[in-house]
Amino acid sequence: MQSTNQEPIKAVPLRHPIRWAVALLLVLSALAFVVDAAHRSAYDWKAFTKYLFDPRVIKAAGVTLALTGLSMLIAIFLGVALAIMRRSPNPIFRTVSWIFIWAFRGTPVYVQLVFWGLLSTIYHSFFIGIPDIHFNNLYLGFHQTISQNFSLFWLAVIGLSLNEAAYMAEIVRAGLLSVDAGQEEAATSLGMSWWATMRHIVIPQAMRIIIPPTGNEIVSMLKTTSLVTAIPLVTDLYARTRDISTETYNPIPLLLVASAWYLFFTTLLMIVQYFVEKRFARGHSALIGVQS
Amino acid sequence: MNPMVIAQDVHKSFGSNHVLRGISLEVERGEVMCLVGPSGSGKSTFLRCINHLEKINSGRITVDETLIGYRENAGKLYELKAREAAAQRVGIGMVFQRFNLFPHMTALENVTTGMIRVQGINTSDAITEGKTLLARVGLAEKLDHYPAHLSGGQQQRVAIARSLAMRPKLMLFDEPTSALDPELVGEVLDVMKELASTGMTMIVVTHEMGFAREVADSLVFMDGGVVVESGKPADLLSNPQEARTQSFLSKVL
Numbered sequence: 001m002q003s004t005n006q007e008p009i010k011a012v013p014l015r016h017p018i019r020w021a022v023a024l025l026l027v028l029s030a031l032a033f034v035v036d037a038a039h040r041s042a043y044d045w046k047a048f049t050k051y052l053f054d055p056r057v058i059k060a061a062g063v064t065l066a067l068t069g070l071s072m073l074i075a076i077f078l079g080v081a082l083a084i085m086r087r088s089p090n091p092i093f094r095t096v097s098w099i100f101i102w103a104f105r106g107t108p109v110y111v112q113l114v115f116w117g118l119l120s121t122i123y124h125s126f127f128i129g130i131p132d133i134h135f136n137n138l139y140l141g142f143h144q145t146i147s148q149n150f151s152l153f154w155l156a157v158i159g160l161s162l163n164e165a166a167y168m169a170e171i172v173r174a175g176l177l178s179v180d181a182g183q184e185e186a187a188t189s190l191g192m193s194w195w196a197t198m199r200h201i202v203i204p205q206a207m208r209i210i211i212p213p214t215g216n217e218i219v220s221m222l223k224t225t226s227l228v229t230a231i232p233l234v235t236d237l238y239a240r241t242r243d244i245s246t247e248t249y250n251p252i253p254l255l256l257v258a259s260a261w262y263l264f265f266t267t268l269l270m271i272v273q274y275f276v277e278k279r280f281a282r283g284h285s286a287l288i289g290v291q292s
Numbered sequence: 293m294n295p296m297v298i299a300q301d302v303h304k305s306f307g308s309n310h311v312l313r314g315i316s317l318e319v320e321r322g323e324v325m326c327l328v329g330p331s332g333s334g335k336s337t338f339l340r341c342i343n344h345l346e347k348i349n350s351g352r353i354t355v356d357e358t359l360i361g362y363r364e365n366a367g368k369l370y371e372l373k374a375r376e377a378a379a380q381r382v383g384i385g386m387v388f389q390r391f392n393l394f395p396h397m398t399a400l401e402n403v404t405t406g407m408i409r410v411q412g413i414n415t416s417d418a419i420t421e422g423k424t425l426l427a428r429v430g431l432a433e434k435l436d437h438y439p440a441h442l443s444g445g446q447q448q449r450v451a452i453a454r455s456l457a458m459r460p461k462l463m464l465f466d467e468p469t470s471a472l473d474p475e476l477v478g479e480v481l482d483v484m485k486e487l488a489s490t491g492m493t494m495i496v497v498t499h500e501m502g503f504a505r506e507v508a509d510s511l512v513f514m515d516g517g518v519v520v521e522s523g524k525p526a527d528l529l530s531n532p533q534e535a536r537t538q539s540f541l542s543k544v545l
Contacts (some may be wrong), residue, residue, distance in 0.1 A: 016377075020386065038541040049504070090319065148477055180392075182388060182390055182392035183394065184393060185345060185392065186388065186392035186393075186394070186451075187394075188345065188378070188381065189343060189345065189381055189384075189385070189386040189455075190381070190405075190410060190455075190458060191378045191379065191380070191381045191382035191406065191410045191458065192378065192406070192409060192410055193374065193375060193378050194520055196409050196410070200405065201394055203397065204396050205394075206398055208396075242523070266513075280396075282396050282438065283396045283397070283398075283438035283439065284396075284438055285396040
């Protein structure tokens with residue numbers, strides 16, 4: 001027999017004295033660090049507040065953000081293309097994709113950026129068309145001098161995105177592999193084309209696997225942009241704050257300024273990632289077993 | 293009228309594994325055919341050849357007088373483009389052993405996606421039609437449930453509705469109840485019986501001899517990639533002629 005108005009259990013909850021003690025110790029230590037830091041002259045908080053919203057710093061933060069956004073955008077598209085090429089029945093696509101990933105994942109990004117900086121030394125100009133054919137002084141083709149037409153900014157974007165594309169390709173490939181083969185068969189049986197199957201069935205399911213590591217890659221890219229000094233591009237956040245500090249002989253507050261901006265951006269990215277992950281977790285969120 | 297499906301001497305190999313060794317059979321319009329046989333006998337492979345999920349090595353299959361997978365011109369065969377093969381599949385529904393519902397879509401979205409993406413029906417009409425189909429398989433209450441929140445039997449009924457949404461002239465069932473808990477088999481078979489009673493042409497690979505006896509117009513026993521014996525279900529089940537059929541039926545009945 002079941003009683004209809006059961007009394008909830010009344011019991012003394014389990015106590016956690018050690019947890020409380022450790023938490024208290026950590027809070028006190030953190031407080032001590034903050035109070036100390038607030039008074040320590042090396043941090044120079046006056047300079048920190050002065051430079052945090054300095055127009056040069058804000059502009060440099062914009063450059064860092066643009067480098068991150070553009071590089072990741074190109075890397076994601078190129079990575080998806082490389083991942084699909086790896087799956088292709090065409091051996092040319094498979095080999096090209098494999099070699100690209102081998103080369104760009106196998107060398108340090110810093111070394112690659114130095115190479116991109118030296119591009120105009122290695123290749124003085126490029127020409128697309130049929131060589132040595134001219135009509136009334138008109139080139140039959142497209143001819144450009146490298147140093148004139150490629151700004152350091154775009155060289156940095158190319159360098160960062162090609163390197164990142166190799167990593168994104170592997171992430172996307174893992175995502176595509178995670179989708180059950182039956183999904184493609186079911187979509188094919190409905191008469192969906194290969195591309196519709198990819199777009200509406202396979203890729204949306206692969207996204208759930210692809211997004212968390214991609215968020216990680218974006219955060220990583222934000223910080224990797226500080227290496228563009230190898231190009232050498234000196235308009236990004238880290239290079240700019242370092243340049244300012246060579247004038248003021250006061251590097252520590254400017255490092256703090258740069259760190260504050262990097263942290264601000266990564267925090268924003270974490271918030272965005274949370275909502276994007278929620279969106280693509282549809283159908284996977286709750287427990288299985290809600291059956292009628 | 294010509295038969296809905298005509299298979300002539302169909303052969304299929306996976307590498308050196310010769311799975312189908314000359315299948316010839318005909319399925320009339322409105323006929324329900326059950327394919328039975330031990331695992332590895334090639335019955336699922338044959339089903340997958342009918343909608344060209346697998347390419348056959350020789351022979352020919354026609355559905356509704358259309359050659360599957362190829363175009364014939366002056367005695368020569370030309371492989372179909374992916375788009376043309378996809379168009380042929382629209383008329384052939386397929387229900388899988390593992391349901392293969394799209395897990396990121398609700399039951400209703402699973403049913404409407406083919407209408408919207410393949411047939412170009414506008415969303416509101418597709419939703420109306422999708423609701424009707426889900427009501428027909430007894431799931432009017434489950435429109436907004438994701439597959440993970442449905443039982444196996446409910447998932448398979450959504451899968452049947454998803455196929456019916458494409459208004460197929462032929463339905464293929466690949467062991468539709470084999471992945472289900474025993475108490476859920478009946479609800480799926482009931483939907484299939486109702487479908488058979490509307491005159492749908494169906495080919496069903498199954499181990500459910502009760503369903504075969506009750507619903508099927510013909511029963512085909514396959515083993516080793518060939519048709520060993522076929523006939524009326526009642527005759528074949530009660531009086532099998534071939535030794536292999538007798539031995540198989542003695543194990544499953």
